[in-house]
Amino acid sequence: MTAQLLLVQALNGLQFGVLLFLVAAGLTLVFGVMDFINLAHGVQYMLGAYLGASLAAATGSFWLGLLLALPAALACGLALEWLVFRHLYDRDHLAQVLATFGVILFLNEAVKVIWGSAPLQVPIPDALQGGIALMPGLVYPVYRVAILAAGLATAALLWLLVERTRAGALVRAGASNRPMLAAMGVDTGRLFMLVFGCGAMLAGFAGVMAAPILSVDPGMGDTVLILAFVVIVIGGIGSVRGAFVAALLVGVIETLGRSLLPDVMRLFLAPSPARQAGAALGSMLVYIAMALILAVRPRGLFPARAG
Amino acid sequence: MAVGRRGVMGGMAAATLAMPAIRARAQAAGVKIGLVAVLTGPQAALGTQLRDGFLQGLKHTGGKLGGLPAEVLVIDDELRPEVAVTKVRSAIERDRVDFVVGVVFSNILGAIARPVTESETFLISTNAGPSTFAGRGCNPFLFVTSYNNDQVHSVMGQAATDNGYRRVFVLTPNYQAGRDAVAGFRSRFKGEVVDEVYVPLTQLDFSAELAKIAAARPDAIFTFMPGGLGVNLVRQYRQAGLANIPFLSTFTVDEATLPAQQEAALGFYSAAPWAPNMDNPQNRRFVADFEAAHNYVPGSYAAQSYDAALLLDGAIRRTGGKLSDKAAMREALRAAEFQSVRGNFKFGTNHYPVQDFWLCQVARRPDGKFQTETVRKVLSNDVDPWAAECRMR
Known part of the structure; x- marks a missing residue:
């Protein structure tokens, strides 16, 4: 393992972390501000990818597809909020989990009925073709740099929105103490809708951005959802800053753990068991890290809720 | 009240007596197939290929298997073993299917193999080919038309x-x-x-x-x-x-x-063991008609299921349509009298195919679609490594 390879792996981890952040940002806001467990957040990521894929195919341009997919994802999110989630805010978490799980099943099958069960193909836009040679024989696709840039830009924009605007102040207040906010005369229903719409759009954005490198298939949201939950729990529920730090952390731990552990294990074990044990431990590492962080800081790295 | 109950009992007794007669008639009239495939969830694309391939085979035999009109019961296993077992059991016990065909994934095959074969129904796996049923676990009621993984x-x-x-x-x-x-x-x-x-x-x-x-x-x-x-x-x-x-x-x-x-x-x-570009009349006909009907390129899932339909057609014809004679049916299946899309096809002692294997490469066809194409034959008449352990009863 050379220093160069280590650097490349760290970059890979950061890029994966940024992608996770795009999904987790919306989830943490919805969970934090509304105290609403939305398992269907991963499905919104999937919807974004499918909308982006078919709009890009229909218009012949990835950029136009992306531009159109965002309002479409927002509309889907608002429709879901209006049809289903709105009626669940005052129910307990179990009811929310059950209902949003139902939404997952429904939408996964609906996507299959509309687009078919075979994965879709989204080509990388021409402007972002090609790559940068990071080490001999390995090209780092320009498109991944674009994901990194888009993620960082989104993080900056969200930070400005949440920390520097009036709407952001209300969101933070909602995450900190919801009944008090309502008592101050703020229309929490509208605030919730706004937050939910933004969350859905962010997830949709992540989906469109991921489509050219990941497989667009029914169920693609399910794997991402679990990692997104890990991210928001580590980061502190409701905190965008926490989600950002935690997403990068999870991305780097995942990637470095997977690539380094088998080699580390070989110091103690025979090659073959070392590889399998290393791989198994590598895939557990994120969850071990989560347990350790929660043991030290039970409410995550940057807790948003008061008291 | 008492009269009523006696009436009901009488009716039930009559129904029970009538049952075998009805069954016998149904069997003489046609053959029923339970087609098991995963049709929902992320892996549904594979199950769809499998289903479409079998139905394409049935179309080429004129909707009949060995001269008997065939009825296909499509069963979605949802890639969940317990669901597959429940649905397949009811297909055997309630719908009285004569054959169970299909299965993309080995874990589903593992789950349904016992209930199907213990009821002395033939199970034709058209994709899953785990080692468990190729060696010591080989089964007189199980045939595999794909390969051992x-x-x-x-x-x-x-x-x-x-x-x-x-x-x-x-x-x-x-x-x-x-x-x-x-x-x-x-x-x-x-x-x-x-x-x-x-x-x-x-x-x-x-x-x-x-x-x-x-x-x-x-x-x-x-x-x-x-x-x-x-x-x-x-x-x-x-x-x-x-x-x-x-x-x-x-x-x-x-x-x-x-x-x-x-x-x-x-x-x-x-x-x-197969690729869409294989040059034999049976395969050319299969690929052309399949694409015309379904508008996508068939994969091995479809091809092996197509072969299964033709295998059943040949076997039932050889027994003269006698579905109840299990020993004769087994012999007929073993004979594998059909024209495979792979060219030559025969079963080994463990009911897994003995066949040629090819190195294939992805190519773009003139019409812009993508498919795998044969590069060269790597193994000829290859017997799977478990066949020697099989003691078929």
Whole structure:
């Protein structure tokens, strides 16, 4: 393992972390501000990818597809909020989990009925073709740099929105103490809708951005959802800053753990068991890290809720 | 009240007496097939291929099997063993199916094998070919029209040896089938495996593994990444500029994943007993008619199911339509009197095929669609490594 390879792996981890952040940002806001467990957040990521894929195919341009997919994802999110989630805010978490799980099943099958069960193909836009040679024989696709840039830009924009605007102040207040906010005369229903719409759009954005490198298939949201939950729990529920730090952390731990552990294990074990044990431990590492962080800081790295 | 109850009892008794007669008539009239495939969830594309392939076969036999009108009961196993068992049981006990055909995944086959074969119903697996039923666990009521999984991986090992690759990098998911793939590949590969890397089944991003491959600079890589995993890997492999390292794979680039991989998979290798471009009359007819009807390129899932329909047609004809004589039916199935899309086809003693295996490569057809095409024959009349352990009763 050379220093160069280590650097490349760290970059890979950061890029994966940024992608996770795009999904987790919306989830943490919805969970934090509304105290609403939305398992269907991963499905919104999937919807974004499918909308982006078919709009890009229909218009012949990835950029136009992306531009159109965002309002479409927002509309889907608002429709879901209006049809289903709105009626669940005052129910307990179990009811929310059950209902949003139902939404997952429904939408996964609906996507299959509309687009078919075979994965879709989204080509990388021409402007972002090609790559940068990071080490001999390995090209780092320009498109991944674009994901990194888009993620960082989104993080900056969200930070400005949440920390520097009036709407952001209300969101933070909602995450900190919801009944008090309502008592101050703020229309929490509208605030919730706004937050939910933004969350859905962010997830949709992540989906469109991921489509050219990941497989667009029914169920693609399910794997991402679990990692997104890990991210928001580590980061502190409701905190965008926490989600950002935690997403990068999870991305780097995942990637470095997977690539380094088998080699580390070989110091103690025979090659073959070392590889399998290393791989198994590598895939557990994120969850071990989560347990350790929660043991030290039970409410995550940057807790948003008061008291 | 008492009269009423007696009336009901009488009716029931009459119904019970009438039952065998009805069954006998139903059997004489036709043949019922339970077709089991995963039709919902992320892997539904494979089940759809399997179903469409069998129904295409039935279309070519005129909707009849061995002269008997055939009725197909399509069963969605949902890729959940307990669901598959419940649905298949009721197909056998309530609907009285004469054959159970299908199954994409080995774990589903493992779950339904006992209930089906213990009821003395023939089970024809058209895709799943686990080692468990090829060796000591071979079963007189189970036939497999695909292959034993280990064979396919070993074909790639042989191909790598034949190509003179000395250093190969191996990448598979970390579960039983992934480890079997590595063992199968190693069984015929004479060179050095530079590194074995195992990834979780839920892996999304392969950048860490791709960096390792670039650093190791192998002569070729061998991988087994079914479904969406393969779509992600193939695309990212191409994007990382690694495509100059030969990509040897099993169940990673096929007609089910190629619509999503497209040119990213061009030139990548796979191993199979069949490919859509095989040049024999039966196959040309199958591929042309299948594409006309379904508007996609058939994969091995469809081809092996098509063969199963023709196998049943030949076997039922040989027994003269006598579905109740199980011993005669078994002999007829063993004879495998049908024209396979693979050219030659015969069963070994364990009811798994003895067949040729090919090195295949992804190519773009003149009409712009992608398919795997045969490069060269790697193994001839290959018998799976478990057949010797089978003591068929």
